[in-house]
Amino acid sequence: MPLIRGYVDEDFIPQKGENMKAAELEVHNLRVTFTPKGRKVQAVRGVTFNIKPNERVAIVGESGCGKSQMARALVQLIPSHAGKIEEGKVLYDGVNLLSLTEKEMRRYRGREIGMIFQDARASLSPLITVGDQIVEAYMDHHPLATKKEAKSRALELLELVQIEDPLRSFGQYPHELSGGMCQRVMIALALAPDPKLLIADEPTTALDVTIQAQILDLLKRIQEQFGMSILFITHDFSLLSGFCHRALVMYAGEIVEEANIQELFKNPKHPYTKALLRSIPRLDLPKSSPLEVIEGNPPDLSKPIPGCPFQPRCKFKTLQCASFSPPMINRVACWLYDPRFKDKYELFTSS
Numbered sequence: 234m235p236l237i238r239g240y241v242d243e244d245f246i247p248q249k250g251e252n253m254k255a256a257e258l259e260v261h262n263l264r265v266t267f268t269p270k271g272r273k274v275q276a277v278r279g280v281t282f283n284i285k286p287n288e289r290v291a292i293v294g295e296s297g298c299g300k301s302q303m304a305r306a307l308v309q310l311i312p313s314h315a316g317k318i319e320e321g322k323v324l325y326d327g328v329n330l331l332s333l334t335e336k337e338m339r340r341y342r343g344r345e346i347g348m349i350f351q352d353a354r355a356s357l358s359p360l361i362t363v364g365d366q367i368v369e370a371y372m373d374h375h376p377l378a379t380k381k382e383a384k385s386r387a388l389e390l391l392e393l394v395q396i397e398d399p400l401r402s403f404g405q406y407p408h409e410l411s412g413g414m415c416q417r418v419m420i421a422l423a424l425a426p427d428p429k430l431l432i433a434d435e436p437t438t439a440l441d442v443t444i445q446a447q448i449l450d451l452l453k454r455i456q457e458q459f460g461m462s463i464l465f466i467t468h469d470f471s472l473l474s475g476f477c478h479r480a481l482v483m484y485a486g487e488i489v490e491e492a493n494i495q496e497l498f499k500n501p502k503h504p505y506t507k508a509l510l511r512s513i514p515r516l517d518l519p520k521s522s523p524l525e526v527i528e529g530n531p532p533d534l535s536k537p538i539p540g541c542p543f544q545p546r547c548k549f550k551t552l553q554c555a556s557f558s559p560p561m562i563n564r565v566a567c568w569l570y571d572p573r574f575k576d577k578y579e580l581f582t583s584s
């Protein structure tokens with residue numbers, strides 16, 4: 234299992250106007266459902282968050298908690314035969330993306346909002362050379378560019394993502410490249426239209442730990458150099474500390490905690506976050522620290538979830554947790570932070 238790298242970013246305060254290019258995103262009460270065989274699955278259950286210009290924000294949570302569907306909903310990519318965006322607003326620099334028609338939305342996908350998905354090889358066309366794929370992506374969004382300009386930009390992008398021999402790779406097909414190289418090509422493709430927001434959904438999951446770190450360092454450098462906002466999605470806490478400014482912890486389709494990255498590792502607030510952090514080996518803790526196992530499973534999203542979704546697994550639950558959904562109290566959705574439950578809170582913090 235990968236270890237958490239032993240450093241974190243400096244406190245980050247995005248500077249207003251520092252880079253006019255990067256976009257701002259505000260998501261309000263986003264709800265997404267799927268209806269397999271007539272059964273309603275609540276995949277995303279009222280998610281609210283924002284990303285400031287130039288900020289790198291992570292969504293982290295266990296498999297199946299709704300990260301990918303939430304990200305797809307942001308750009309209206311929920312297939313209408315399977316699911317539905319029930320409610321919510323996605324304000325991209327003030328424009329509600331959810332109110333746009335498919336034709337209008339196409340102007341945003343790729344051009345304004347770049348997307349990188351987990352399985353790079355599957356996302357690339359096997360029949361077109363990587364160079365031509367980047368040229369195509371560039372020309373789609375820069376209709377006035379000549380083929381020569383597009384080719385030279387494609388080579389620049391391959392160099393930017395540190396492909397060893399850009400000229401050679403330009404003419405290669407995806408199957409001729411390693412997984413790490415394909416992932417770099419995916420990044421180059423996503424950057425070709427010059428997006429202001431990048432959504433990277435598990436962009437390194439299929440790769441080994443060293444390559445994961447290299448790709449994330451690369452993304453970070455590109456983001457710092459060119460200015461962009463990034464939504465980074467992962468189930469792997471160990472990837473957050475060197476990469477993100479802020480993290481949102483997702484559980485059963487909801488955001489249960491939001492924190493600056495140092496704060497999250499130093500002082501996790503939600504019992505779920507705390508348990509998750511205790512379940513992974515960390516370089517910043519003594520070797521003797523025991524690893525914790527979170528007993529039980531996440532709730533079935535096709536059944537009603539009264540109260541807090543984590544309460545059946547929570548050692549600190551109080552009576553109302555089973556019946557009343559906790560509000561966000563100081564950026565954490567947990568009743569322990571309600572002053573009325575001070576005793577339980579003290580027990581929790583001393584645990």
Ligand SMILES: Nc1ncnc2c1ncn2[C@@H]1O[C@H](COP(=O)(O)OP(=O)(O)OP(=O)(O)O)[C@@H](O)[C@H]1O
Pocket residue numbers: 267268269274275276294295296297298299300301302303315316468534
């Ligand atoms: N097409 C679909 N039909 C029915 N349910 C779906 C569909 N797609 C997703 N879901 C359900 O929505 C929930 C959220 O799925 P999602 O893919 O967003 O999870 P995730 O957090 O991205 O997980 P992972 O870390 O494994 O990628 C899951 O319970 C999943 O079963």
Ligand SMILES: [Mg+2]
Pocket residue numbers: 300301302435
């Ligand atoms: Mg996913």
